[in-house]
Amino acid sequence: MPTQILMPALSPTMEEGKLAKWLVKEGDNVTSGDVIAEIETDKATMEVEAVDEGRIGRILIEEGTENVKVNVPIAVLLEDGEDASSIDAAAAPAAAPPAPAAAETATPEPSGGAPAPAAPAVITVPSDTEVPEGTELVSTTVRDALRDAMAEEMRRDDAVFVMGEEVAEYQGAYKVTQGLLDEFGGKRVIDTPITEHGFAGVGVGAAFGGMRPVVEFMTFNFAMQAMDHIINSAAKTLYMSGGQMGCPIVFRGPNGAAARVGAQHSQDYSAWYSSVPGLKVIAPYSAADAKGLLKSAIRDANPVICLENEILYGHSFDVPQMDDWLVPLGKAKVLREGADVTMVSFSHGLSYTLAAADALAGEGISAEVIDLRTLRPMDTDTIIASVRKTNRLVTIEEGWSVCGIGAEIAAVVMDQAFDDLDAPVQRVSGKDVPMPYAANLEKLALPSVQDVVDAAKRVLYV
Amino acid sequence: MATTKKAGADKTASATAKSGTSKKAKSSAAVPDFTAEEEREAYNQMLLIRRFEEKAGQLYGMGVIGGFCHLYIGQEAVVVGMQMAIGEGDQVITSYRDHGHMLACGMDPKGVMAELTGRRGGYSRGKGGSMHMFSREKNFYGGHGIVAAQVPLGTGLAFSNKLRGTDRVSLTYFGEGATNQGQVYESFNMASLWGLPVIYIIENNRYAMGTSVARAAAKSEELYNRGSVYGIPGEQVDGMDVRAVKAAGDRAVAHCRAGKGPMILEMMTYRYRGHSMSDPAKYRTKEEVQKMRQEHDPIEQVRQRLLASGDMGEDALKDIDKGIRAVVAEAAEFAQVDPEPDPSELWTDILVDA
Ligand SMILES: Cc1ncc(C[n+]2csc(CCOP(=O)(O)OP(=O)(O)O)c2C)c(N)n1
Numbered sequence: 001m002p003t004q005i006l007m008p009a010l011s012p013t014m015e016e017g018k019l020a021k022w023l024v025k026e027g028d029n030v031t032s033g034d035v036i037a038e039i040e041t042d043k044a045t046m047e048v049e050a051v052d053e054g055r056i057g058r059i060l061i062e063e064g065t066e067n068v069k070v071n072v073p074i075a076v077l078l079e080d081g082e083d084a085s086s087i088d089a090a091a092a093p094a095a096a097p098p099a100p101a102a103a104e105t106a107t108p109e110p111s112g113g114a115p116a117p118a119a120p121a122v123i124t125v126p127s128d129t130e131v132p133e134g135t136e137l138v139s140t141t142v143r144d145a146l147r148d149a150m151a152e153e154m155r156r157d158d159a160v161f162v163m164g165e166e167v168a169e170y171q172g173a174y175k176v177t178q179g180l181l182d183e184f185g186g187k188r189v190i191d192t193p194i195t196e197h198g199f200a201g202v203g204v205g206a207a208f209g210g211m212r213p214v215v216e217f218m219t220f221n222f223a224m225q226a227m228d229h230i231i232n233s234a235a236k237t238l239y240m241s242g243g244q245m246g247c248p249i250v251f252r253g254p255n256g257a258a259a260r261v262g263a264q265h266s267q268d269y270s271a272w273y274s275s276v277p278g279l280k281v282i283a284p285y286s287a288a289d290a291k292g293l294l295k296s297a298i299r300d301a302n303p304v305i306c307l308e309n310e311i312l313y314g315h316s317f318d319v320p321q322m323d324d325w326l327v328p329l330g331k332a333k334v335l336r337e338g339a340d341v342t343m344v345s346f347s348h349g350l351s352y353t354l355a356a357a358d359a360l361a362g363e364g365i366s367a368e369v370i371d372l373r374t375l376r377p378m379d380t381d382t383i384i385a386s387v388r389k390t391n392r393l394v395t396i397e398e399g400w401s402v403c404g405i406g407a408e409i410a411a412v413v414m415d416q417a418f419d420d421l422d423a424p425v426q427r428v429s430g431k432d433v434p435m436p437y438a439a440n441l442e443k444l445a446l447p448s449v450q451d452v453v454d455a456a457k458r459v460l461y462v
Numbered sequence: 463m464a465t466t467k468k469a470g471a472d473k474t475a476s477a478t479a480k481s482g483t484s485k486k487a488k489s490s491a492a493v494p495d496f497t498a499e500e501e502r503e504a505y506n507q508m509l510l511i512r513r514f515e516e517k518a519g520q521l522y523g524m525g526v527i528g529g530f531c532h533l534y535i536g537q538e539a540v541v542v543g544m545q546m547a548i549g550e551g552d553q554v555i556t557s558y559r560d561h562g563h564m565l566a567c568g569m570d571p572k573g574v575m576a577e578l579t580g581r582r583g584g585y586s587r588g589k590g591g592s593m594h595m596f597s598r599e600k601n602f603y604g605g606h607g608i609v610a611a612q613v614p615l616g617t618g619l620a621f622s623n624k625l626r627g628t629d630r631v632s633l634t635y636f637g638e639g640a641t642n643q644g645q646v647y648e649s650f651n652m653a654s655l656w657g658l659p660v661i662y663i664i665e666n667n668r669y670a671m672g673t674s675v676a677r678a679a680a681k682s683e684e685l686y687n688r689g690s691v692y693g694i695p696g697e698q699v700d701g702m703d704v705r706a707v708k709a710a711g712d713r714a715v716a717h718c719r720a721g722k723g724p725m726i727l728e729m730m731t732y733r734y735r736g737h738s739m740s741d742p743a744k745y746r747t748k749e750e751v752q753k754m755r756q757e758h759d760p761i762e763q764v765r766q767r768l769l770a771s772g773d774m775g776e777d778a779l780k781d782i783d784k785g786i787r788a789v790v791a792e793a794a795e796f797a798q799v800d801p802e803p804d805p806s807e808l809w810t811d812i813l814v815d816a
């Protein structure tokens with residue numbers, strides 16, 4: 001069967017070019033690798049090599065021809081024993097490459113509503129968080145709740161291990177891993193060198209290999225060193241492998257501003273991670289949610305970013321005393337019901353928000369407060385339902401507002417509840433500056449209770 | 463705990479020698495004496511850092527300084543000895559443990575202390591804090607909070623020297639814990655490949671927060687050798703002896719100025735205080751700290767030599783101490799009365815007006 005030699009592309013964007021010169025003539029024998037022609041575009045010149053063995057049966061495009069389309073036959077190669085008579089059949093225009101089988105047209109999912117991709121293991125997390133009547137509630141710090149979550153999951157599943165800087169002997173830079181080394185030993189509670197990019201990659205590799213790593217970043221500021229593995233290796237591999245290679249890993253640590261630690265140690269990464277398909281992102285506020293969400297995250301078959309907050313570590317909340325307290329990912333929680341304005345926040349932002357709700361109540365304004373708990377996938381249904389009721393929305397976050405969580409919520413609400421809004425959505429956020437060190441400037445850079453109160457009044461026009 | 467090591471005794475020394483470009487680490491046994499003037503200068507500089515840091519610790523305790531505050535006490539000989547080996551226009555860059563470096567570079571103690579307290583007279587006008595100060599005038603390039611980030615930056619300073627055709631050298635300081643970051647080796651490769659005039663100074667104070675060097679670094683006893691596969695010569699130096707530091711610094715500076723590319727100096731040193739201000743200190747014994755202070759203190763060593771040689775008597779030394787205390791007290795006073803930055807400063811310096 002004669003073989004067509006096609007006009008090659010010099011680059012992924014090349015559509016046509018000039019067949020500058022033939023270096024062979026009809027009747028010449030060629031073997032693969034022989035240079036047979038030169039082609040040119042406005043950007044470059046390239047030699048065309050034969051990829052098969054044979055005899056040049058016919059040259060279809062004369063040298064010097066301009067605007068030769070990529071993939072057009074330029075010559076015909078004959079095998080041993082073939083002659084020119086077999087050419088005409090082969091020289092018919094090349095068939096268009098087969099179109100991909102028409103896939104069912106994907107309907108765009110509302111942001112955050114995408115179904116979880118095929119995952120290598122089953123998630124056993126209930127869809128709600130009902131606490132059975134009579135369950136004892138134990139006041140617990142967020143710090144201890146996170147530790148308990150890891151300890152329980154490590155007891156439950158030998159594949160779970162904890163790795164990071166100072167997590168073992170030092171008991172955690174912020175003492176979140178206190179006691180884990182004692183209980184589980186150095187094989188499962190591992191101190192790493194200061195080498196974030198390296199150990200994040202090692203964690204992802206271990207997850208590919210069947211483990212369930214919990215990788216602690218001393219703070220998320222240092223996870224910027226590891227960003228490539230979090231995004232390129234952990235978040236994208238399931239997709240790139242056509243669903244084969246899931247990555248059940250949790251990256252966790254304190255996120256956002258602590259106090260007076262300056263620009264390089266005070267960044268909120270909520271929006272960064274939340275913009276990445278292939279990641280789930282949780283940002284708990286209360287100890288009960290910290291425990292329940294982290295346990296669910298460790299069982300999740302996907303990479304989960306757990307954004308904690310240093311200031312909240314020491315705060316105590318009631319945690320249900322249950323054998324297996326799980327909070328599902330992707331479900332927001334109405335912390336406080338109200339009728340006049342919806343206020344959506346997460347993590348430490350709720351400290352301001354709840355205080356503002358109190359202050360507003362004192363002025364006769366009833367605010368509904370929603371704790372997002374999971375940032376991706378975001379429970380927009382809960383937000384929309386609330387906005388349908390209050391018709392007014394304020395978002396509160398400590399991070400920067402440009403392309404932030406509040407911006408995303410505002411877009412979703414505009415899309416899905418435009419007619420329900422009685423005022424433009426207001427965003428309260430950290431100021432659009434790196435975090436300053438000076439006490440007075442730091443205070444100005446962060447959102448305040450007053451900022452939230454003012455925003456609520458703006459949407460209420462009072 | 464040994465603070466000096468003879469590289470001749472180490473196993474890979476022959477392997478490095480074989481590479482032809484790396485030379486063996488030197489013993490600090492043959493430390494050249496200082497002149498009386500050098501002894502006095504070293505004493506002054508080190509004591510200024512010590513007193514400054516003690517005062518900073520005190521102000522932190524009073525709540526006047528916030529956030530992190532990484533003191534340099536115990537490590538003074540490293541930066542002072544190196545500073546004595548360089549000249550005008552050579553650059554310095556380091557981590558967050560930067561107060562000593564700034565003072566050694568000749569930056570004003572008042573400006574440094576006022577930055578620690580977040581006041582407008584601080585080097586970064588209160589916006590940087592303890593970890594982030596800079597001085598173009600004194601060729602001090604920070605003050606970096608991300609472990610090892612300053613290593614490629616310092617390499618870039620050397621790159622600029624090479625491109626601009628100067629003979630200036632970049633002193634790039636980092637902790638032994640930082641030597642485990644990948645970007646250190648990316649820097650080593652480029653520095654050697656392009657023959658950059660950079661001295662990598664590993665301040666091996668034995669601990670990265672609560673992790674001892676042996677728990678974090680493979681072949682931890684020979685960090686000076688970590689550039690050998692790139693052909694970068696390294697030396698291990700008694701970083702508690704300011705004379706040994708200066709001598710090694712002199713060799714490294716000469717190496718760089720001669721166009722022979724980068725060099726690594728591993729300074730064996732020790733931090734007396736916690737990593738930052740809150741430090742449970744459970745990772746080492748009190749005895750270990752005590753022993754270092756008593757037997758290896760960099761300032762005490764100079765003091766004893768000054769006394770023994772008769773160059774200075776107790777009274778003269780006391781006068782120096784008094785003078786330094788006055789300088790530090792003045793800095794502390796300024797740092798507390800100087801106002802906070804104007805609120806409008808929140809919005810300045812984000813971009814240059816172009
Ligand atoms: C990339 C990164 N990871 C972690 C930290 C937190 N951290 C700050 S200092 C430090 C220890 C560094 O030790 P070393 O390099 O030996 O310097 P030393 O503090 O002893 O001067 C750590 C882990 C950080 N600042 N940056």
Ligand SMILES: [Mg+2]
Nearest residue numbers: 637638669670
């Ligand atoms: Mg160290």
